[in-house]
Amino acid sequence: MAKKSTSYDESKIKTLSSLEHIRLRTGMYIGRLGDGSNFDDGIYILLKEIIDNSIDEYIMGSGNLIKVQLADNVVRVRDFGRGIPLGKVIECVSIINTGAKYNDEVFQFSVGLNGVGTKAVNALSKRFRVVSFRNGAYFEAIFERGELKSQKKGKAPKEKNGTYTEFEADPDIFGDYLFNQEFVEQRMWNYACLNAGLTLEFNKKRFKSEKGLLDLLASEIGEKTLYEIGYYRGEKLEFAFTHTETYGETYFSFVNGQYTSDGGTHQSAFREGLLKGVNEFYKKNYSGVDVREGIAGAIAVKLMNPVFESQTKNKLGNTEVRGWIVNEVKDAVADFLHKDQEAAKKLEDKIRNNERLRKELNSVKKEAREAAKKIALKIPKLKDCKYHLGDKEGDETMIFLTEGASATGAMVSSRDVYHQAIFSLRGKPQNTWGKKKADLYKNEELYNMMMALGIENDVAELRYAKIVIATDADHDGFHIRNLLLTFFLNYFEELVHQGRVFILETPIFRVRNKKETRYCYNLKERDEAMxxxxxxxxxxxxxxxxxxxxxxxxxxxxxMRLVNVSIKSLQTIPDTLEFYMGKNTPHRRSFIMENLI
Structure with missing residues (x-):
């Protein structure tokens, strides 16, 4: 049957105001919405955009204290910078493409959304209030959902110069949301480490760093380093690095104070420069895999005109920065190794050990591949989807890791075959805590799962945007979930760090009568439905x-309800896994007995 045609004429063309556009196309400005349970949810982007303006003031030499308060979902930020020029306060917080971020004489290394950020916060807030203090005078403007409601000005002789901003995210846009205090504190600490000497005060708790990225990396990985952290700070580049006994590579990268969770050219240039610096110092030709296995690094660059691959700035795209970053990192790494002979010795031991393990692993991988060929040409237990990561619609793909034929059957017949794949486990997978990486390749099921994910050789070859653990909401299901999390945290920690691993929430109860059916995910929802x-x-x-x-x-x-698996800090992983998945110690037994429900 032919589709009914829709008329396309002048009446169908719409022109939205910037306010309407921000509220209608929220994702273009702040990425995702969310409810506050994920570090990258929209409410944290709103908070970030306001603080970024205050950070810009500090970068330009004005104001070394920023006060942030959060109570009842109302955010209050006070900086002591120059203050918005009083005659332009309304325009600067409500009219797109208005601001000083376009003037390189005023802002050289801006971290905000280039004149858009504050306007987006204003448009997406139930109530937004801004007060600028300059030279004993003030100007105040109050908005509701981006529309100006009141303004006033006057004298404020006792107030120091700076800007006060107060906002409450609009529940019409964000729904039922809640700020996670730990997420906010993590942002404050990141800001402090990226701006050594700046003090941030959040709900009376102070965050300040004197050693910049060295402090940030030390707080993330703790004391379990193989050698003292190497650290360098230049005019536009700062980095810190060390090695641990963990698998894979872990990086924290930033551009103009913005955390680039997906890395980019600055991160790849840092990796290249590190390899060149190591090989120059040892006069060897070690492979990048052996040099970087187990590395933990942090890098921050300041750029005049950063180009990001998305509005929310998760990945840097500037190609022209590669050359100078590679050379500066190479020289600084070689210099560090010359000055710290003990670190140089331990790093070389680590590289040689990595080399030996890689050769041993390659032998085991070869045997595993041969064994897999005998089983089947296709990956057993995998129901694949059409698109994969890297394809045009790859960012929408996911793979469900589930257990048993009955659960798999229900998913297979109801999934989206273009974007949703399913890998079915036979039962409880092997507990990988304390096992060598080579052991994974000797276990048929774990090897098949790695092949399904595409990570048997390198996590960069991951085939799906999301890995979703989908197990029953009972004791066995929770145990399988823990075993899978142990697998990822032990050997493929960067996948968790990149926000790729999720847990599927499924309803526990169904409440219905002849007119209506409700699915409930917890006791509270069940009781409300009843x-x-x-x-x-x-x-x-x-x-x-x-x-x-x-x-x-x-x-x-x-x-679909997905819970993103996140880690507060890398240093807590080994102890947490050992407690839950290691030997059955009296300490763990008593913990289980005390917490049985």
């Missing part, structure tokens, strides 16, 4: 396999 539906019946789902394919589709569709 209270509002008369003559209801309640079903308790014991496992994913009990949910019919016709019902299951909605739980892995648009309304």
């Amino acid at each position: 209270g509002s539906l008369s003559n209801h019946e309640v079903t308790r789902f014991k496992g994913l396999g009990e949910i019919s394919p016709s019902e299951f589709g909605q739980f892995i569709g648009e309304d």
